[in-house]
Amino acid sequence: MCSNSSANLTRRSIVRAAIVIIAQQGLDALTAGRLIEQASVSKGGLYHHFRTMAAVETEVLELLTQTVLQEVKSSEQPASTEAFFDLVEGQLFKCFSVDNLSIKALFGFLSASAHNKERQLIIRRFMDEIALIRLEQLKRVSPHLSHMELNAVVQAIASLQVGLVARYFLAEDLVSLRNYWACCRKTVVVMLEKCERRSRASLQQRAVGQLTNAE
Amino acid sequence: MCSNSSANLTRRSIVRAAIVIIAQQGLDALTAGRLIEQASVSKGGLYHHFRTMAAVETEVLELLTQTVLQEVKSSEQPASTEAFFDLVEGQLFKCFSVDNLSIKALFGFLSASAHNKERQLIIRRFMDEIALIRLEQLKRVSPHLSHMELNAVVQAIASLQVGLVARYFLAEDLVSLRNYWACCRKTVVVMLEKCERRSRASLQQRAVGQLTNAE
Incomplete structure (x- = not known):
């Protein structure tokens, strides 16, 4: 339960970070590298939640x-x-x-x-x-x-x-x-x-x- | 004179090829690789005319x-x-x-x-x-x-x-x-x-x- 809600939190923070990047720099600025940095997640964390950047x-x-x-x-x-x-x-x-x-x-x-x-x-x-x-x-x-x-x-x-x-x-x-x-x-x-x-x-x-x- | 007009022709064909790519696949699909292929120019030819893709x-x-x-x-x-x-x-x-x-x-x-x-x-x-x-x-x-x-x-x-x-x-x-x-x-x-x-x-x-x- 606790791990589930923490996973949800990570997922939400990835999505929120993506919104900030797109709003401030445009859709083509949304790369995995920038997203990892902005959301403060690991590469593994990102790809655990989203298989591709298109899915994000x-x-x-x-x-x-x-x-x-x-x-x-x-x-x-x-x-x-x-x-x-x-x-x-x-x-x-x-x-x-x-x-x-x-x-x-x-x-x-x-x-x-x-x-x-x-x-x-x-x-x-x-x-x-x-x-x-x-x-x-x-x-x-x-x-x-x-x-x-x-x-x-x-x-x-x-x-x-x-x-x-x-x-x-x-x-x-x-x-x-x-x-x-x-x-x-x-x-x-x-x-x-x-x-x-x-x-x-x-x-x-x-x-x-x-x-x-x-x- | 002849070389000048041939250079212009290359430049125009690069621009025309870029328009086709953007129209058919979107602006983020415009990469140097695709442009070289679509315009049938060499990498050197492309960068001779345009220093950056942003210039294109x-x-x-x-x-x-x-x-x-x-x-x-x-x-x-x-x-x-x-x-x-x-x-x-x-x-x-x-x-x-x-x-x-x-x-x-x-x-x-x-x-x-x-x-x-x-x-x-x-x-x-x-x-x-x-x-x-x-x-x-x-x-x-x-x-x-x-x-x-x-x-x-x-x-x-x-x-x-x-x-x-x-x-x-x-x-x-x-x-x-x-x-x-x-x-x-x-x-x-x-x-x-x-x-x-x-x-x-x-x-x-x-x-x-x-x-x-x-x-």
Whole structure:
């Protein structure tokens, strides 16, 4: 029992050390030598827990996506469209925090995932799960929108966030990024309101039609 | 003269071979050994042209950004807002073409650039130049918008494109990507029309005010 929990501790410290290396120096800087040094484990210790460096990378990517997903999941259900966008904005701006190692490390996987089906699968599942949470949140505050309209908005936001995070790591200044987001938020809200009005009007028209038919 | 042009040819073939490797296998697959094999040059030949592999990577990145920039520059001035978005759309969808080695290789640089100031600078300059071209194009077809409004639209489009291209390389299916873009395009057009109407109205109001004052 004791040895088991100590083994778990070693495994976790290896994964944590890998995250630090990837976040600070990039994925290609993650070598067995650096990992042994950073995690203060022996070579035998490392290979006891992970047969290959690819296995370390996969476990790191799984952990990173789960960490971010938990954060997104743990937020309260927003009570209005405005609150929904505040929530999305808050979570986006957290990515721009200099001490956010998880997002930094996650970004390190982006380019490398273009050539690795396993990683693509993990990242896509992660994005799908976030989209699903956002969809449910938006549905409750914009109940008149169709599923297609809701999904279009959620996916537009997701694409935009990926783009803004990428630009952040290309050293785009924060003031500009905040401006770009603010403009996009305003744009999406305008579109959302337009859709809501149209949906409500068509619902009313249908109700009037049914009343007329009943008479 | 002859030897000079033959040297240039070797240099170009090294760079071209590097692009193929990065596009097909990722940036971390670019080793001296693979490059020598792919370019059919000797080790001496490679190091005669490039002192380090980092020098190869920088020249590749410079060439890739110049190639894409030339394409964007060479397009005709669109005659309407609709034509402007058609142009942007056409150039975006070109990125989704399976045989587009330039974009594939460029994407390979994304994650790695987060830890390399020189590469960040090249990519940011590239994005700034594209934004400038788009700004000029949009200004001509939406002359009533302020510089700030034009820039907001251009930067929103740029962020979105980066996000969509990233999602493409994470194996998002093309039909979905086209839908996301279509939704965003519609959204931006709605916002643009709203801005245009407001700007025109305020211009008219000012003109009326001036007439009243003159009377």
